[in-house]
Amino acid sequence: xxxxxxxxxxxxxxxxxxxxxxxxxxxxxxxxxxxxxxxxxxxxxxxxxxxxxxxxxxxxxxxxxxxxxxxxxxxxxxxxxxxxxxxxxxxxxxxxxxxxxxxxxxxxxxxxxxxxxxxxxxxxxxxxxxxxxxxxxxxxxxxxxxxxxxxxxxxxxxxxxxxxxxxxxx
Amino acid sequence: xxxxxxxxxxxxxxxxxxxxxxxxxxxxxxxxxxxxxxxxxxxxxxxxxxxxxxxxxxxxxxxxxxxxxxxxxxxxxxxxxxxxxxxxxxxxxxxxxxxxxxxxxxxxxxxxxxxxxxxxxxxxxxxxxxxxxxxxxxxxxxxxxxxxxxxxxxxxxxxxxxxxxxxxxx
DNA sequence: GGAAATAACTTCTTTAAACGAAGTTAAATT
DNA sequence: AATTTAACTTCGTTTAAAGAAGTTATTTCC
Numbered sequence: 001x002x003x004x005x006x007x008x009x010x011x012x013x014x015x016x017x018x019x020x021x022x023x024x025x026x027x028x029x030x031x032x033x034x035x036x037x038x039x040x041x042x043x044x045x046x047x048x049x050x051x052x053x054x055x056x057x058x059x060x061x062x063x064x065x066x067x068x069x070x071x072x073x074x075x076x077x078x079x080x081x082x083x084x085x086x087x088x089x090x091x092x093x094x095x096x097x098x099x100x101x102x103x104x105x106x107x108x109x110x111x112x113x114x115x116x117x118x119x120x121x122x123x124x125x126x127x128x129x130x131x132x133x134x135x136x137x138x139x140x141x142x143x144x145x146x147x148x149x150x151x152x153x154x155x156x157x158x159x160x161x162x163x164x165x166x167x168x169x170x
Numbered sequence: 171x172x173x174x175x176x177x178x179x180x181x182x183x184x185x186x187x188x189x190x191x192x193x194x195x196x197x198x199x200x201x202x203x204x205x206x207x208x209x210x211x212x213x214x215x216x217x218x219x220x221x222x223x224x225x226x227x228x229x230x231x232x233x234x235x236x237x238x239x240x241x242x243x244x245x246x247x248x249x250x251x252x253x254x255x256x257x258x259x260x261x262x263x264x265x266x267x268x269x270x271x272x273x274x275x276x277x278x279x280x281x282x283x284x285x286x287x288x289x290x291x292x293x294x295x296x297x298x299x300x301x302x303x304x305x306x307x308x309x310x311x312x313x314x315x316x317x318x319x320x321x322x323x324x325x326x327x328x329x330x331x332x333x334x335x336x337x338x339x340x
Numbered sequence: 341g342g343a344a345a346t347a348a349c350t351t352c353t354t355t356a357a358a359c360g361a362a363g364t365t366a367a368a369t370t
Numbered sequence: 371a372a373t374t375t376a377a378c379t380t381c382g383t384t385t386a387a388a389g390a391a392g393t394t395a396t397t398t399c400c
Contacts (some may be wrong), residue, residue, distance in 0.1 A: 008195065011218075013179040014264065014283055015202045018272035025178065025193035026387095027203055028247040032185045032316075035310050040346050046180075051388050056349060066275075078347050078396045084310075087275050094309045095185065096300045097264040102188035105257050113184055115316040125313060126303060130266045136306065140205050140254075140262045143295060146285040168308040210379055221360050226378060248367045248376050 021065045022091075025060045026050060028098075031067065034088065035095055039074070039081040067091065097128040191235045192261075196220060196228045198268075199235065204258065205265055209251040237261065258302070267298040 001017035008016040008023075022028060027049055031039045038044055043053055059082060062068040073079030096116065103112050130138045178186040178193075192198065199218055209212055214225055229252060232238040237258035260302045266286065271311030273282050286295045 012283060013202070013362080014269045014276065016199060017199050017276045018268045019195050020330050021270070023195035023198050024191070025189050028189050028193050029178065029186060032183070036315065042346090049329060051235065051390090052349070053351085053389080054387065058207060059389095073347090076397080080348065088191075089310060090274065091271055093300050094264060094267040096313075097267045097298065098188045099184050099259055099265055102184035104260065106184065106187045106191075113182060113318055115318065116315040117316055118306075119312055119314045120292035121205075121304070122300060122301045122304075123256040123270060125308060126266065126301040126305075128300060130262050130298060130300060131264050131317070132291060133293045133296060134291070135296075136290075141264075142289055144289045144292075146287055148283055148285065168264065170208060212375090221358090222378065223380085224359065225362095227358085243376095246368075246376080250377070 015087075021061075022094075023055060024058070026054060027062060028045065028095075030058055031088070031091060032054075032095060034068070034084050035084070035092060040079060062088075093128055096125070100127055191231075192264075194228070196224060197232060198223075200228055201258070201261060203260060204238070204252070204254050204267060209253060210249060211252075232258075238247075263298055266295070270297055281297065 008020045011017075018062075022031075026048075030044060030051075033152060034049055041055065041059070044050065044059075045052065048055075050058075059068065063070055063082075066085055069085050070080045071081050071083055073081045099114070099116075118121065118125055118138055119140075130143065132138055136142075175176075177258055178190045181187075192201075196218075197256065199220075200214060203217055208217060211225065211229070214220065214229075215222065218225075233240055233252075235257075238252045239255050241251050241253050269286075270285070280323060287293065288295055300313065302308055302312075336339055
């Protein structure tokens with residue numbers, strides 16, 4: 001981004017918070033590499049063709065956000081390894097959901113690039129979905145997003161706008 | 171982004187493709203609004219405090235990418251409604267996974283901002299996870315990412331790098 | 341043990357895309 | 371007919387991204 005890089009920190013919404021940290025192409029690509037087992041500065045660079053200054057910046061941000069931690073490489077003391085924290089590993093469902101969405105809608109004609117198999121059973125993993133307690137697949141229209149009373153004006157503002165439009169319109 | 175806006179289109183990887191389209195804060199925030207039922211230009215602007223030029227651009231991109239479609243508002247013929255396509259609706263699991271991840275790691279001290287309930291049962295939706303066929307929760311280390319033979323050099327390059335490092339190191 | 345190589349950065353300059361503000365067009369309400 | 375409103379477009383400025391070159395501290399090679 002440029003102009004004046006906006007902050008979404010003020011928006012009282014979990015997704016906006018997440019986007020504040022993760023809504024950057026390089027951040028997401030670096031994390032994707034992590035899930036493939038890439039841990040070192042040079043390997044990120046070799047794979048992603050990212051400039052050193054940007055890579056440094058994004059790794060720093062990821063460490064600051066608590067998704068990665070820095071450690072000295074035990075094999076080569078010069079080296080540094082960037083390892084996923086629990087918070088970082090917990091991002092895995094988002095990454096896989098993104099991967100599967102992309103495979104569904106931007107698929108190459110000659111089949112999937114990458115198959116994700118459960119190591120234990122050797123079967124493909126399930127498609128990541130929003131599920132009910134009894135495992136029904138839910139779409140957006142099946143889900144009620146209940147705004148908590150304590151929420152800021154932001155969320156309630158939306159609901160009022162929509163109410164006004166539906167009710168008073170025409 | 172600036173300098174020279176990088177394209178990830180060349181990277182032969184589903185996630186990179188997805189990030190090419192969706193790895194932008196405004197794109198994600200607009201889509202989040204969509205899932206909340208916001209459909210009109212002014213409502214996006216009122217909610218997100220996004221400048222008109224950027225909003226125009228991002229809506230255009232979303233239409234071009236096939237996640238939204240433009241239609242004339244039936245109530246007010248001046249108006250335009252932006253509606254989710256099937257591809258757009260299919261992004262829902264990614265959004266909810268992101269939401270839940272954020273609630274887990276950036277939670278406010280006074281509880282969740284938004285509760286997601288299954289309309290049918292009124293119970294909370296399940297946490298979005300990567301699941302095996304028999305519904306075991308899988309983390310990254312439980313999943314084998316099998317690279318297809320037909321994949322480009324990119325993916326295989328990673329595997330070779332890692333092999334070399336493990337094998338020939340020390 | 342000294343020289344060359346390598347890992348992981350910093351610093352610097354250039355560039356172009358993103359941002360915000362103000363202006364525009366066309367439809368609808370008064 | 372005049373005013374308001376929706377949905378943009380245009381324009382100038384800002385600023386982060388890219389890329390190249392330089393830096394420091396190990397480590398391997400001879």
